[in-house]
Amino acid sequence: KAGVTQTPRYLIKTRGQQVTLSCSPISGHRSVSWYQQTPGQGLQFLFEYFSETQRNKGNFPGRFSGRQFSNSRSEMNVSTLELGDSALYLCASSLAAGGTYNEQFFGPGTRLTVL
């Protein structure tokens, strides 16, 4: 079974631009979560989607948004990019929403560099 795929793997943008990252979950998985990883802040939760609905949101500004499609694929968008948005963005999928028994499977991430 194919794992979680994220595209693109690497991205370079300039301040003020916007960016869209894509995540395809494991087949059959309906929950997709997004995380930001930086050297200073570590791994931080952005949001989770289940059945096209945002179920939980982390403490990030409104410039960060996401959506999920009917096939469970998800995208996240960052508008008006800032230098501090440079990070590894990770997507994780799981079978269902929530539940402590739901193992999350992570993709390889998208490395975003903002110049």
Next chain:
Amino acid sequence: DAKTTQPNSMESNEEEPVHLPCNHSTISGTDYIHWYRQLPSQGPEYVIHGLTSNVNNRMASLAIAEDRKSSTLILHRATLRDAAVYYCILRANAGGTSYGKLTFGQGTILTVHP
């Protein structure tokens, strides 16, 4: 989310057991203890989880203190491929508002020497 405390780093020799501790003194009665690890240049991967009883799987064992205020991830025979950052995470019970959210701490950097 309840907080976990882990040592910043640990070292081990190949083929020796490794015990990675985690303190979670404010754990609630319904919080599960999860462990994930992140190998270099990869996304995190699930290792093991438990509630009260010790747990074993093909990757590791999880020993949970009787009062649940601490736990230990045990790698029975460390290999070079086990060098990673190990995260101890508490997850609220199903139906809670945390849903799929994982709250990562700084984790423990495990170095394995050949």
